[in-house]
Structure formats: C-alpha cells, structure tokens
Amino acid sequence: MTVGIDKIAFFAPDTYVDLTDLAQARDVDPNKYLIGIGQSEQTVVPVTQDAVTMAANAASKLLTETDRQALGMVLFGTESGVDHSKSAAVYLRSLLDLPASIRTVELKHACYGATAGLMMAKDYVTLHPEKKVLVIGSDIARYGLNTPGEVTQGGGAVAMLVSQNARILALEDDSVVKSEDAMDFWRPLYRKEALVDGHASENIYIDFFTAVFDDYQKLTGRTIEDFDALAFHLPFTKMGLKALRAVLPQANDLKQQRLLEAFEASRVYNRRVGNLYTGSLYLSLMSLLANGELPAGSRIGLFSYGSGAEGEFFAGQLMPDFDPQALQADFAQFFGQRRRVSVPAYERLFNQSLPDHDVLLDTKADSARFVLRGITHDQRQYQDRTKA
Ligand code: COA
Numbered sequence: 001m002t003v004g005i006d007k008i009a010f011f012a013p014d015t016y017v018d019l020t021d022l023a024q025a026r027d028v029d030p031n032k033y034l035i036g037i038g039q040s041e042q043t044v045v046p047v048t049q050d051a052v053t054m055a056a057n058a059a060s061k062l063l064t065e066t067d068r069q070a071l072g073m074v075l076f077g078t079e080s081g082v083d084h085s086k087s088a089a090v091y092l093r094s095l096l097d098l099p100a101s102i103r104t105v106e107l108k109h110a111c112y113g114a115t116a117g118l119m120m121a122k123d124y125v126t127l128h129p130e131k132k133v134l135v136i137g138s139d140i141a142r143y144g145l146n147t148p149g150e151v152t153q154g155g156g157a158v159a160m161l162v163s164q165n166a167r168i169l170a171l172e173d174d175s176v177v178k179s180e181d182a183m184d185f186w187r188p189l190y191r192k193e194a195l196v197d198g199h200a201s202e203n204i205y206i207d208f209f210t211a212v213f214d215d216y217q218k219l220t221g222r223t224i225e226d227f228d229a230l231a232f233h234l235p236f237t238k239m240g241l242k243a244l245r246a247v248l249p250q251a252n253d254l255k256q257q258r259l260l261e262a263f264e265a266s267r268v269y270n271r272r273v274g275n276l277y278t279g280s281l282y283l284s285l286m287s288l289l290a291n292g293e294l295p296a297g298s299r300i301g302l303f304s305y306g307s308g309a310e311g312e313f314f315a316g317q318l319m320p321d322f323d324p325q326a327l328q329a330d331f332a333q334f335f336g337q338r339r340r341v342s343v344p345a346y347e348r349l350f351n352q353s354l355p356d357h358d359v360l361l362d363t364k365a366d367s368a369r370f371v372l373r374g375i376t377h378d379q380r381q382y383q384d385r386t387k388a
Pocket residue numbers: 029030031032033035036037148149150151152184185196197198199201202205235236305307
C-alpha cells in the first residue's frame with residue numbers, strides 16, 4: 001500500500017512588498033536581498049488574516065465531501081498559533097464544517113510542525129487505510145521592521161491531504177530525525193516577533209542537514225545519485241542552496257547539474273512568497289512539482305528543519321497520475337492577482353496588530369474567503385464569506 005500526499009493546496013494573502021523597494025528604503029544594495037538572500041518579493045499579511053484563516057483558505061480548496069467523511073485527524077502545524085490553549089485545528093474544523101468525530105490537534109516545533117503532522121498522518125493512515133488526514137502548515141513570519149531578519153519575513157499556508165493510493169507523492173518508510181536543544185530562533189510567549197541568531201541558525205541548519213542525510217544514506221544504502229531532486233525548508237531560498245552545496249560534491253557532474261536545476265525549480269514560488277515557516281518546505285515541493293518537469297517515479301528527498309532544533313530527511317516518489325498543470329494554473333492566478341504595496345503601506349500593515357480588547361475589523365481590503373472579523377468577549381470571530 002502506498003501512503004502519501006494525495007492533494008496539496010496553498011494560500012497566501014494577496015498583498016506583497018517588492019524587495020527592491022524594501023532594499024532602497026533600507027539603504028541596502030538590492031542584490032543583497034535578490035542574490036545574497038535569494039528573495040525577490042514578500043507576502044504582507046493583513047490583520048484580517050491569521051494562521052487559522054490562512055489554513056481554512058488553503059484547505060477549503062482541496063476537500064471534497066468524500067474526503068470530509070473519511071477524515072480521521074486534522075494536524076495543524078504552526079508556530080504562530082492564535083491561542084495559548086485552544087487548538088487552531090478545532091477552529092479550522094469549525095470553519096470547514098468538518099465532522100465532529102475527528103481528532104484535532106495543533107503541533108508546534110518551529111518550522112518543523114507540519115512535517116511532524118505529515119509523519120503522524122502517514123503512520124495513522126498505514127494503520128487505518130480507509131482514513132484520510134488533513135495536515136496543515138500555516139504561519140506568519142515576523143522578525144520586525146528594520147531588523148536583519150526583515151527580508152526573511154512572509155506568510156501563508158499549505159494544506160495536504162494524506163491518504164492511501166496517494167496521487168502526488170508516495171512517502172517512503174525510511175526517514176532520519178535529529179533533535180537538539182538549540183537557541184537559534186525562538187519566540188517567548190510575550191513577543192509578537194521572533195528572536196533569532198541568524199548566522200547560528202544557518203550553521204545549525206546545515207549541520208542538521210548533513211547529519212541526517214549522512215545517516216539516511218547509512219540506513220538505506222542509497223546515495224545522492226538515487227535522488228532526482230532535493231527539496232528544502234526555505235526560510236529564504238539561499239538557505240536551501242547552501243545546504244545543497246554542502247552535499248553536491250557527493251554527486252557526479254551530470255547529477256550535480258540536475259539537482260541544481262531541480263533546486264532552481266523548487267525555489268521559484270518561495271522566492272516570491274517569502275517565509276511560511278511550517279509551510280515553506282511544502283511550498284517548495286509545490287514549486288518543484290510545478291516547475292521541475294520531473295517524470296513519474298522520480299525520487300524526491302525532503303529536508304525539514306525547525307529551529308530549537310529538529311531536522312528530518314525523508315523521501316517520496318512522484319506518482320504517475322500527478323499532473324502539474326492545475327498547480328501551475330493556480331499559482332499563475334495567485335501571482336497575477338496580487339497587489340504590490342509600497343514600503344510605507346507595508347509598514348502600516350505590519351504595525352496593525354490585534355488589540356487585547358474587543359474590536360471589529362474592517363475586512364473590505366481583504367479578498368479572501370475566510371477572514372478574521374474581530375474579537376468579542378476575548379473570542380476570535382471568524383467569517384466564511386460564502387455564508388450569509
Ligand atoms: N550582492 C550580493 N550578495 C550580497 C550583497 C550584494 N551586494 N551583500 C551581501 N550579500 C550576501 C552576503 O555575502 C551573504 O551571503 P552568504 O550568506 O552566502 O555569505 C548574504 O548576502 C547575507 O548577507 P549577511 O551580511 O550575512 O546578512 P545579514 O547579516 O543581514 O543576515 C540572515 C542574513 C539570513 C542571517 C538574516 O536575514 C536572518 O537572521 N534571517 C532569519 C534567519 C532564520 O529565519 N533562521 C531560522 C530559520 S532556519
């Protein structure tokens with residue numbers, strides 16, 4: 001039985017800032033952002049979107065009635081949850097009108113949460129083959145205006161449906177995990193913006209990748225030559241390139257060229273969306289599938305990293321029924337409809353945080369189906385605009 005990703009969908013708010021504009025405003029050479037960091041545009045998240053609404057906007061694109069009835073769990077990976085106690089997954093269940101008889105859990109481990117969900121989903125479906133699991137990675141990446149991390153912000157959600165006879169990517173059984181207590185990136189409960197030791201986080205990321213990739217090869221007997229593509233967690237796309245370069249000398253010249261081409265395909269969308277934290281690896285996978293021209297049966301290696309820190313390397317095979325055209329069309333529409341905002345407008349949107357008292361938000365400028373309407377009696381009020 002093959003178990004894996006049967007469907008995948010993406011959502012991000014439709015406003016973005018151009019990083020050449022941001023570089024000029026910050027008096028930085030634009031090539032530092034465009035080449036040195038590897039980002040060209042960045043999603044700007046309005047106050048009317050949060051981890052829950054973005055997840056609902058992504059997941060609503062992929063669930064049929066049959067899927068809903070077969071769901072056994074909703075596993076919601078996020079590090080920008082909306083409540084210290086209440087699970088984002090149960091808000092999502094309610095917004096999507098999912099059956100009550102499903103397990104709804106929020107998972108946190110920095111950018112690794114969605115991968116934890118994917119692995120738990122795979123094990124669960126293996127044991128309960130008639131069931132499906134909705135896995136979410138949804139986040140808003142905030143480092144602060146005028147900080148070194150500002151250029152690596154962004155936001156958005158990826159929703160994945162995990163089932164048997166998956167039509168996109170069959171997940172293989174072998175994966176290798178490594179965890180270690182590290183202070184490379186964290187966000188204390190009282191902070192809206194992350195704290196990060198950026199250069200340390202780059203080094204730990206690469207150390208973790210080379211360690212798990214090495215262990216994976218020992219475990220499976222496979223080598224880099226067995227992969228048609230490697231996809232990475234991409235907090236910024238240069239990060240993945242650095243990791244790839246760390247293992248590229250293990251491959252012959254032709255394989256090196258192929259892996260570099262695949263990497264370029266895997267960062268097309270991330271370069272324009274920015275950091276999604278938990279969703280970044282899976283946006284990169286979508287970018288690879290849409291832009292990479294990989295034949296059916298291709299083996300894709302995936303490296304997931306969450307600061308703090310946890311890393312996992314796993315692999316999947318591209319299924320014969322996968323058709324990239326729908327994915328390409330979705331992204332063409334998304335990028336075609338986005339609105340570029342000026343740097344002052346981005347700064348205003350960035351500073352519009354939710355108050356800690358009741359509020360009714362103005363949602364007119366937000367084109368999404370699911371929005372945050374405000375807070376009443378300390379409770380978030382969500383709206384599905386397809387309902388009266
Ligand atoms: N043209 C081309 N490249 C340029 C350049 C120019 N004019 N100016 C600088 N660069 C390059 C640098 O050489 C460097 O490349 P390298 O990393 O390959 O050496 C890159 O741009 C970044 O420059 P640097 O001086 O290191 O940037 P910085 O100190 O401002 O910080 C980060 C960069 C990534 C560390 C910072 O944005 C950050 O902390 N981001 C958050 C990281 C994170 O989220 N980590 C946790 C998740 S893994």
